[in-house]
Amino acid sequence: MSRPVRIAVLGTAEFARRRMLPAFRASADVTVVTVASRDPARAAELAREYGCRAADDYAEPLADADVDAVYLPLPASMHAEWAGAALRAGKHVLVEKPAAMSGADAAELCALARSRGLALVENVLFLHHSQHRAVMRHVADGAIGRLQAFDAAFTVPRRPASDIRYDPALGGGALWDLGVYPLRAALGLLGPDPRPRLVGATARRDPADRVDTAGTALLDGGDGLALQLSYGLDHTYRSTYTLWGSTGRLTVDRAFTPPADHEPVLRLERAGVTARLSLPADDQAGNAVTAFARAVRTRARPAPEILRQAELLEAISLAGTAVHRTAPPVRDSRTSPADLAG
Known part of the structure; x- marks a missing residue:
């Protein structure tokens, strides 16, 4: 069995705390290695709960060689910026929806992921039911x-x-x-x-x-x-x-x-x-979570729905x-x- 995907969580949104962090903890396919927040107290609190490191800057985990992938539960206006930064740093990305707020930004993200052989996955949970x-x-x-x-x-x-x-x-x-x-x-x-x-x-x-x-x-x-x-x-x-x-x-x-x-x-x-x-x-x-780990291990190409969705939302x-x-x-x-x- 492959080792778990080492993931950093950039942001401590309520949805991440309620749904995704518990799902990561319950999975044998991933392990949370860092929780980052611009609120150091909140990062430290979650790091203690999940037995991982805390970071008070979103950029810090992107330079960490122990991080394979990042999960982005940030506000929608920040998704494209930080997904792009993570991909350029060589990290696979699981990003909350919408991945981008314009077709141009979505096209740029998908092209970047393809060119670097990295997984870019939009976290649309209901698709996996x-x-x-x-x-x-x-x-x-x-x-x-x-x-x-x-x-x-x-x-x-x-x-x-x-x-x-x-x-x-x-x-x-x-x-x-x-x-x-x-x-x-x-x-x-x-x-x-x-x-x-x-x-x-x-x-x-x-x-x-x-x-x-x-x-x-x-x-x-x-x-x-x-x-x-x-x-x-x-x-x-x-x-x-x-x-x-x-x-x-x-x-x-x-x-x-x-x-x-x-x-x-x-x-x-x-x-x-x-x-x-x-x-x-x-x-x-x-x-x-299982599907994302599989996408990381196979270096899956971005789904075309990411771009179509962004174009239509715009x-x-x-x-x-x-x-x-x-x-x-x-x-x-x-x-x-x-x-x-x-």
């Missing part, structure tokens, strides 16, 4: 006939105003934080080199917010396949997608963030009859902003044109 493979098997077996449309949504309740999701300088906003999930699920339907086209997008930015808090996008997946995506930061919780076919539809609830003990149930509806298809629980975080952002800026005021039916004229 077995329920999605089961869905695709049912679709391939004709359970819903010809696939006609895909509808996905990921929304969460509002968080405190101090949360980084509401800070535009850190890459906040509903699209970058949540829109990536339904978009990546849509790309997964389209084969190994997906090339959907953006048809249109909307965004909502309430007056008190500095970022978008909700949005939708419509993509053309080719051959008439419609892909509709919804996301939001000020909603009741929803994490689902539905595949609509010519003879039925298949729905996945808890699609993006199921806990490891969750036993999924797919809903297959045909001819007015709904069948509930039970599946075993699966640990998508643990599976993702296009959706621009389209949604344009619609938001040019939308006419909502006219109350009780208001006369003279009232609007001021």
